[in-house]
Amino acid sequence: MPRAIWTGAISFGLVTVPVKMYSAVDRKTVRFHQLSGKTGVRVAQKRVDPQTDEEVPYQDIVKGYEIAPERYVRIEPAELDSLEPKKTKTIEIEEFVELSQIDPIYYDHPYYLAPGTGGAKPYRLLLEAMEETGKVAIARVVIRSKEQLVAVRPMGIALGMATMLFPDEILPPERLDEVLDAANTKTTKRELDVAKQLIESLAGDFEPDKFRDTYRDEVLALIERKAEGKEIAVQPPAEEVRAPAPDLMSALKASLDAVRAAGDGAEKRKKPAKKAAAKKPSAKAAPSRTPAKR
Secondary structure, three states: OOOOOEEEEEEEOOEEEEEEEEEOOOOOOOOOOOEOOOOOOEOOOOOEEOOOOEEOOHHHOOEEEEEEOOEEEEEOHHHHHHHOOOOOOEEEEEEEEEHHHOOHHHEEEEEEEEEOOOOHHHHHHHHHHHHHHOEEEEEEEEEOOEEEEEEEEEEOOEEEEEEEOOHHHOOOHHHOHHHHHHHOOOOOHHHHHHHHHHHHHOOOOOOHHHOOOHHHHHHHHHHHHHHOOOOOOOOOOOOOOOOOOOOHHHHHHHHHHHHHHHHHHHHHHHOOOOOOOOOOOOOOOOOOOOOOOO
């Protein structure tokens, strides 16, 4: 069973809901260690002063903020400690908003909140009330000495909580010249109509189980084969030959035709084959209705 990484309470108004926090994700990244190519031993990383070429002991490491190339402001641990937010065990709800008002770019890391000791009823009450009103709670909480902005919302039978980025951490798209160039580009109504048809033809319900990290699967399969002592033949990458790009309208129409053709083929495969019609018995073979003589 997962272990809680934080315990505390949700506070809204005068109501307190004891909760435990669990991570809602289990990252599946394939991690590699750095090894010596000669000995196969894992390489140790050391902190070295480039001026003296000597290793710096951990106790001699201090924090510095770079204000100009090679110019730093040194900050002492006690100075940072004096600025740390007050360590509380409360998720302080500040307001309730519509879920549609939160742009997904603000979400950072997802968690689950489970009821703590004696908190089952207020937990369930808050969850149902938020479901009925369609609201999401915006709150603040201190996790690992850092104040976090979070969104709390119903997720099925559980309350979910996502840490959020602050607005000044989001880069505005207007900083990208290419985006500004695209914003000033004009499209035609005909192009837009065909593009909308292409989107509608590819529309469907989101089924997350359909998607897998195929690269990770291939890396794990490669590791397994090598662990079994199998030889791995590395094929040179094939040259990618691209046909000349057609104009935008031609590309849209060709894409739409391909999607429709694929859909028609799938529909035909779904239809059951027609059964051969049963032959009616001939008049000669029909059984006689005259009762048999005794």
